[in-house]
Amino acid sequence: MAMPMSASELRGVWGTVLLPLDPGDRIDLGRLRAEVDVLTRSDLHGVYAHGTAGEFHTLTDAEYDQVNDLLATASSAVGKPFQLGASHPLAHASLERVRRARDLEPAAIQVILPDWIPLSEAEVLRFLDRMAQVAAPVPLVLYSPPHAKTQVSPELLARIVTEMPAVIGIKTLDRDDDWFARMRELEDRCALFVPGHRLASALARGAHGSYSNVAALSPRGAAAWWRQMQTDPDGAADVERRIAEFFAAHVAPLAARGLGDPALDKFLAAVGGWADVGTRVRWPWVGAEESVVAPARVDARVLLPELVS
Template identity: 55%
Template sequence: MAPALRSADLRGTWGTLLLPLRADDTINWGQAAHALDVLVAAGLDGIYVHGTAGEFHTLSEDEYDRINELVADKCRCHRLPFQIGAGHMSAQICLGRVHRARAVAPSAVQVTLPDWLPLSRTEVIRFLVGIASAADPVPLVLYNPPHAKTQVAADSYAAIRREVPSLIGIKVAGGDAAWYAAMREHAGDLAIFVPGHGLATGLLHGAAGSYSNMAALNPAGAVAWQRVMVEDPGRGLDVERRIQRFLAEHVDPLARQGFGNPALDKFLAHLGNWAEIGTRVRWPYDSIDESLAERLRPIVRTCLPELFPDG
């Protein structure tokens, strides 16, 4: 059984399993297992599954359970913390996923808020109390991305912490200095996780870590960059500036064309070329042409050598 995390323990750079898909949209389980081997060997602080990048919204319940077993077996073997996402647009399906996620004894369970209709503050707390009861004794992490219909304001977290003591962390987009100040005031000891490409700034403002898109680009590189942030914060910020410049020039235009976050994360993984993931995302969403990532490989290595420690 993986040791349950506490908020003080929830730190660092975590990577996720992306879905290698065949032409018929079925999962290539052999390639998934190999990608997981690479993630486990990279030195990450933990592995998580079933976030947006993992296309949780497209999974059948059988696929969901099979991924849970694959990740749990591999991480237990290597004594690596792991989190299982149980989010779903339906609160009822989410609840069922929480029960089944708890059965593989993860270090924490991640959930999203129900997403067809926005929730009031009272409904947010009611939902999280029910989920916490179903997950007990496994702690919770709330995943509240910018595109969620219900955005949890900073001043809501004091009440949430009182009513849901098993909530140990949140996965959010981050913000400016004022946002971090508000979170320090209201979120207390919750571990705040921000996007990977802003982690150097986030750490300086009190963030605990990242469920990292930079680990999608190169898991070993994301670990190496985190080491730089700790040893030389100024150099860490310099790497962050170059990452954001690269994203602005080569990835943001794809987002503006309408490609979704799973397509962008798979594009980064194909760009990093650390596993056979491919760029295909599930129907009906658009996938990015693999050849674009392949053309950019020498450019990203020149711009961001720190993220490719293998040279």
């Protein structure tokens, strides 16, 4: 069995598996295999499936297993670390996904707190304790998106990682300097992962990596940008400034229209052109129109030649 990943080992830029869909909303397995092949053979630190952008909330159990098996097989063939999300609005369904994901020996399993009714602190700990027991020896990463009904404060996170060392990281939104300062005492016990487009500035404040939307734009470029952060932080900060300019021009207007993370990340992948993912997202959600891709690609090549060539 693969060795479980520790908090100190969870680092870098991880790319997400996006779902190529046919006109009937079925997963196109041929296009999915080609996409996963690019991701697993890239310089990314790892690949994960079933974040929000991976449309986990739309998957049947059979589709969940299908994506897991494909990613596990491709990753194991080239020695690429991979993580599997086991998130689900229903706690018992999430627990069952943890059980099935564990058997594929991922580096970690991502879980989200149950979403319909907010949890008390005691209930958060009760939920994660059961998850950790079923996942063992595979560790957990807590996925805490901004729209989650139960938000995890630094104080609660400190209690989580103290009482449950199986939780080795948190995937969260961009945070301010005060949040990072309050998290500093946990840095050896909990990897802090932030949005990809703010990684350079967050890394300077104490973040450890990203489950990256920049990798959706370009796996190769996201990995190269990480290396630049280690050797040329000023240059990396300039890249972040230009990413923000590109996002303001092309991503923010789509988000303002109500398009969600799956649509935005698929749009970025279409702009980057590294895989045939397409912009279609599953009903009832709406994806970006193909017509907005070409103008964004022109601007990306001008603004971000390091990422998109």
